[in-house]
Amino acid sequence: MSTSTTHQRGRGQRGFLPWLAAPALVFFVGFAVIPVVGVLALSFTTWDGIGAIQPSGLTSWRAMLSDPGLLHAIWITFLVMIASWAVQTPLSILLGTFLAGHQRYRGVLAVVYFIPLLLSSAAIAITYKALLDPNFGLGAGLGIDFLSQDWLGRPTLAFSLVVFVVSWQFIPFHSLIYQGAVRQIPQSMYEAAQLDGAGRARQFFSITLPQLKYTIITSSTLMIVGSLTFFDLIFVLTEGGPGDATRVLALDMYKRGFQASLMGPASVIAVILVLVGLALALLLRRLGGRDASQSQIEGA
Amino acid sequence: MALAACGSSGPGSSSGGATYWFLNGQPQEGVRTGAVDRFNKANPNEKITFTTFQNDAYKTKIKTAIGAGQAPTIIWGWGGGTLRTYAKAGQVEDLTSWFDQNSKVKDKLFPSTFGAATIDGKIYAMPCETFQPIVLYYNKKVFSDVGVQPPQSWGDIMDLVPKFNAKGIAPFSLGGQSRWTNMMWLEFLFDRIGGSEVFQAVFDGEKDAWSNPAAIDALTKVQDLVKAKGFIEGFSSITADSNADQALLYTGKAAMMLHGSWSYGIQQSDGGDFVSSGSLGYMNFPPVDGGKGDPSDTVGNPAQYLSISSKASDDQKKIAKDFFTKGVLDDEEVKQWIGTGGVPILKGTQDLLAKDKNADFLTFTYDIASKAKTFAQSWDQALTPTPAETLLDNIVKLFQLSISPQQFADNMNAVIGQ
Numbered sequence: 106m107s108t109s110t111t112h113q114r115g116r117g118q119r120g121f122l123p124w125l126a127a128p129a130l131v132f133f134v135g136f137a138v139i140p141v142v143g144v145l146a147l148s149f150t151t152w153d154g155i156g157a158i159q160p161s162g163l164t165s166w167r168a169m170l171s172d173p174g175l176l177h178a179i180w181i182t183f184l185v186m187i188a189s190w191a192v193q194t195p196l197s198i199l200l201g202t203f204l205a206g207h208q209r210y211r212g213v214l215a216v217v218y219f220i221p222l223l224l225s226s227a228a229i230a231i232t233y234k235a236l237l238d239p240n241f242g243l244g245a246g247l248g249i250d251f252l253s254q255d256w257l258g259r260p261t262l263a264f265s266l267v268v269f270v271v272s273w274q275f276i277p278f279h280s281l282i283y284q285g286a287v288r289q290i291p292q293s294m295y296e297a298a299q300l301d302g303a304g305r306a307r308q309f310f311s312i313t314l315p316q317l318k319y320t321i322i323t324s325s326t327l328m329i330v331g332s333l334t335f336f337d338l339i340f341v342l343t344e345g346g347p348g349d350a351t352r353v354l355a356l357d358m359y360k361r362g363f364q365a366s367l368m369g370p371a372s373v374i375a376v377i378l379v380l381v382g383l384a385l386a387l388l389l390r391r392l393g394g395r396d397a398s399q400s401q402i403e404g405a
Numbered sequence: 406m407a408l409a410a411c412g413s414s415g416p417g418s419s420s421g422g423a424t425y426w427f428l429n430g431q432p433q434e435g436v437r438t439g440a441v442d443r444f445n446k447a448n449p450n451e452k453i454t455f456t457t458f459q460n461d462a463y464k465t466k467i468k469t470a471i472g473a474g475q476a477p478t479i480i481w482g483w484g485g486g487t488l489r490t491y492a493k494a495g496q497v498e499d500l501t502s503w504f505d506q507n508s509k510v511k512d513k514l515f516p517s518t519f520g521a522a523t524i525d526g527k528i529y530a531m532p533c534e535t536f537q538p539i540v541l542y543y544n545k546k547v548f549s550d551v552g553v554q555p556p557q558s559w560g561d562i563m564d565l566v567p568k569f570n571a572k573g574i575a576p577f578s579l580g581g582q583s584r585w586t587n588m589m590w591l592e593f594l595f596d597r598i599g600g601s602e603v604f605q606a607v608f609d610g611e612k613d614a615w616s617n618p619a620a621i622d623a624l625t626k627v628q629d630l631v632k633a634k635g636f637i638e639g640f641s642s643i644t645a646d647s648n649a650d651q652a653l654l655y656t657g658k659a660a661m662m663l664h665g666s667w668s669y670g671i672q673q674s675d676g677g678d679f680v681s682s683g684s685l686g687y688m689n690f691p692p693v694d695g696g697k698g699d700p701s702d703t704v705g706n707p708a709q710y711l712s713i714s715s716k717a718s719d720d721q722k723k724i725a726k727d728f729f730t731k732g733v734l735d736d737e738e739v740k741q742w743i744g745t746g747g748v749p750i751l752k753g754t755q756d757l758l759a760k761d762k763n764a765d766f767l768t769f770t771y772d773i774a775s776k777a778k779t780f781a782q783s784w785d786q787a788l789t790p791t792p793a794e795t796l797l798d799n800i801v802k803l804f805q806l807s808i809s810p811q812q813f814a815d816n817m818n819a820v821i822g823q
Binding site: 234346 | 464465472490495496581637652789790793798801
């Protein structure tokens with residue numbers, strides 16, 4: 106009796122449930138699949154963005170793959186990815202763990218930490234640019250020599266600054282993820298560890314960190330795949346400069362497409378970005394094991 | 406492609422009158438909006454709505470809008486290479502016959518301004534607004550504090566550099582992140598060393614034109630100036646859109662600056678009493694010893710240009726043409742441009758210029774513009790977008806000292822004629 110009702114309900118769900126995915130599917134096809142197909146088609150053409158689109162086979166691909174500028178942009182993108190991941194992950198885990206505590210002062214601090222999350226990248230970039238201006242910025246205004254360096258005018262400094270600002274902007278978001286994850290860890294584990302005489306540090310490394318494994322993978326995926334699309338912040342902050350010291354792939358794509366009117370080569374970069382993004386996301390899922398959604402509590 | 410049609414219904418398709426996009430930033434923005442407002446008031450049946458943009462953002466926005474078929478009726482621009490791409494794609498109206506029928510409109514303007522509006526013998530834009538030659542500005546107060554005289558030659562410039570640096574003043578202000586600001590230096594050095602034919606050869610698509618010995622000499626000289634700390638510390642992160650480069654000059658942190666004539670109006674409105682107290686000096690770029698160029702030559706924008714989108718409706722085109730006849734450079738607009746320190750491209754304004762409070766600067770600009778043997782158009786505007794972008798990128802690297810003059814020439818030779 107009971108099995109038959111479940112069966113019936115199940116069939117009803119199967120009829121109705123797929124429709125729930127329809128709105129998302131429409132958006133996904135409209136704003137992800139169609140543009141990607143369009144960009145792939147454009148990468149085999151020559152187009153200045155204004156005149157007629159001329160099919161040109163592999164010309165754009167050949168031109169781009171032999172362009173040292175592309176390799177450089179890939180290298181810079183990779184460096185930004187690694188550096189911002191390496192800065193953000195430890196700090197986010199520590200902050201998230203700290204904020205997971207239920208003390209009231211931590212709640213107040215949490216609100217303060219999350220402020221950068223509310224600001225738009227463009228606003229952040231304009232603010233930092235103004236504050237760090239070597240002639241009219243904070244350093245010159247307060248007479249602090251350390252601050253009045255040519256932050257955005259030297260390749261290494263500008264690169265480090267981009268990583269710093271990116272981290273400043275996104276650490277709150279990842280801390281939020283870690284805070285939630287840490288709160289999910291059963292209190293009983295810590296109580297058991299305390300009985301066994303484990304100190305704070307030991308508890309962190311032996312319980313918190315292993316329990317956060319899947320959260321680390323999720324947050325790293327967001328960071329790494331997200332870093333491929335850094336554009337607005339870098340565009341406003343440095344425009345890819347000085348020279349091409351911070352010209353990441355997304356920026357290179359924009360400059361070629363919309364400033365140099367080379368839509369073909371820009372589409373090649375877009376295709377490369379899509380492929381790299383998908384490959385990285387897949388790789389990270391593999392790292393997390395076959396089923397990242399399984400519970401890990403028992404395994405601890 | 407279908408993608409282009411994804412946006413909301415753009416200004417190109419709106420039926421309520423003509424649309425007009427142009428640059429913001431005072432004092433020029435006020436003159437432009439004033440002209441539109443007066444036209445709208447005088448012609449209640451013909452309405453022009455305008456939208457304003459920042460300089461660097463506009464250059465991208467307008468190209469994208471035109472490519473997507475969403476161009477405004479009236480397209481504000483700089484003529485030259487970009488206009489050529491619009492014309493080749495059939496996106497802007499051929500105005501040749503209209504100018505023939507309305508010769509009065511054409512004849513009141515300086516003929517030299519039509520060069521950058523003419524593509525293969527046809528006129529695709531109406532010249533408007535002001536002459537904008539590039540001028541060497543200097544802070545007279547700083548010069549007298551240090552006890553030196555304005556440079557009369559390239560040699561003088563190189564001699565002045567250590568003197569200002571010794572006093573902790575930057576010899577030259579430069580908004581290097583904007584890139585075209587660096588380009589102005591090369592434009593003058595190329596001209597003064599080898600004459601206007603050096604860049605003309607590039608423009609005409611001659612093979613290896615950038616390898617001309619005069620070009621290599623000019624590229625080397627500019628790197629010498631960078632190496633001698635001729636430009637303000639941190640110039641590669643300063644943008645011209647923020648006017649910070651000009652602030653460096655009027656606050657006395659820098660002694661000199663190469664900039665467009667429009668900068669006079671900006672320094673006047675932002676610089677307190679800097680301009681009114683007579684502290685701002687200006688001159689044409691000095692000759693280079695032994696150079697072949699004519700010292701009267703100048704570079705910059707011979708005018709600004711208004712084109713009509715070929716996608717506009719007949720009504721919109723008619724409104725635009727009426728605006729060209731009745732609105733553009735009407736008496737009030739002429740007066741206002743003069744008030745901002747700009748010299749309108751209209752013939753016979755000498756008397757008006759001489760009566761203004763900025764008479765000295767205005768007469769100076771008028772003389773440069775009208776007496777120059779060659780008034781060359783800014784390179785990035787003269788070239789089509791693809792080589793222009795390569796040029797700007799390589800100029801930045803040249804100023805960063807990350808490529809040699811020879812590498813610069815090689816990189817640029819590769820895109821000649823594109």
